[in-house]
Amino acid sequence: MAKKVKNNKRQLILDEAAKLFKAKGFGGTSMRDLGAQVGMEAASMYNHINSKDEILEIICFHVSDTYISQLAQIEQTQASYVDKIKALIHLHIRLMIEDGAAVSVANNDWKYLTADKLEAFKQARKNYEKGFAALIEQGIAAGELQPVNTSVALFTILSAVRWVELWYRPGRGITAEELEENIMTLLLNGLAK
Amino acid sequence: MAKKVKNNKRQLILDEAAKLFKAKGFGGTSMRDLGAQVGMEAASMYNHINSKDEILEIICFHVSDTYISQLAQIEQTQASYVDKIKALIHLHIRLMIEDGAAVSVANNDWKYLTADKLEAFKQARKNYEKGFAALIEQGIAAGELQPVNTSVALFTILSAVRWVELWYRPGRGITAEELEENIMTLLLNGLAK
Structure with a gap:
């Protein structure tokens, strides 16, 4: 107790x-x-x-560990590449809605981590981006995705969802589910009909 | 001379x-x-x-004036809504490639403008966003665009292109034209085939 x-x-x-x-x-x-x-x-x-540094470290690695463990789970499923990428977008949006402050800190304040933690965090982020990019590349190779540059697709998607953490709150006239559905439509099917 | x-x-x-x-x-x-x-x-x-404040002011309003005058031109063309939105995305990408530092300052340091300039800048940004959102709304009404929430479409697009200013430079293995074409494909047609 x-x-x-x-x-x-x-x-x-x-x-x-x-x-x-x-x-x-x-x-x-x-x-x-x-x-x-x-x-x-x-x-x-x-x-x-123990310290303010430790708090920052716990917050940043809580976020990066979540991304990395979820990515590992998604990689192992038998879903299509489209569905795997949707699962990752879902993860980003949900984490921003449910844990927005931590995501914001991991996005903006990670640079204040102490030297060894900083390196570990940058490596974790790089690993996550590599894993995400690999799914895009495999999806293109499998003919499921548009043959775009993998880095462009990766960073466009990661960047495209970032505003959610700044904007979304109850009272915006849209539920979390609708928000997510709309973003999925935009990123997977595009704005044009 | x-x-x-x-x-x-x-x-x-x-x-x-x-x-x-x-x-x-x-x-x-x-x-x-x-x-x-x-x-x-x-x-x-x-x-x-005259001052560091004046420098910030000139940079921020140079960027917002560019967006606003281009939007006014695009609004007056007879192009389809899809093409009008593509023209705006083109403007964002080009400005980031050609004038990336100024765009970065207008995105991140605008909050340090002096009080009256700050209000004017926020108003200019709001006007631009309203104009952009109106084109999306009209495009949806005309049946050219997916029936998504207008704010979600607007902020997803604005956010989706922001990484370009941080990432793009010669030697990335992609030309500015290819980069733009890829982003257009992603935002207008989506990643899924």
């Missing part, structure tokens, strides 16, 4: 840290700011977390 | 400022850095430019 409370507090610290980093940047957020946000003295936060 | 030299120097200052702002951010760039980059004393730069 005591452990569960401790874990909950740790998660609360991480969640609030992600929101603060997103709003004010990693450099613009102090442990004091974070303490005020979660209602704890900076000193007692250190019972749950 | 003296005037031409002066204008050239002014343009050089603006071009180098855009590159520095892109690399180090508006806040991270001093007039001294800029002077070193263009090979002029900070004091003599003030013969060409």
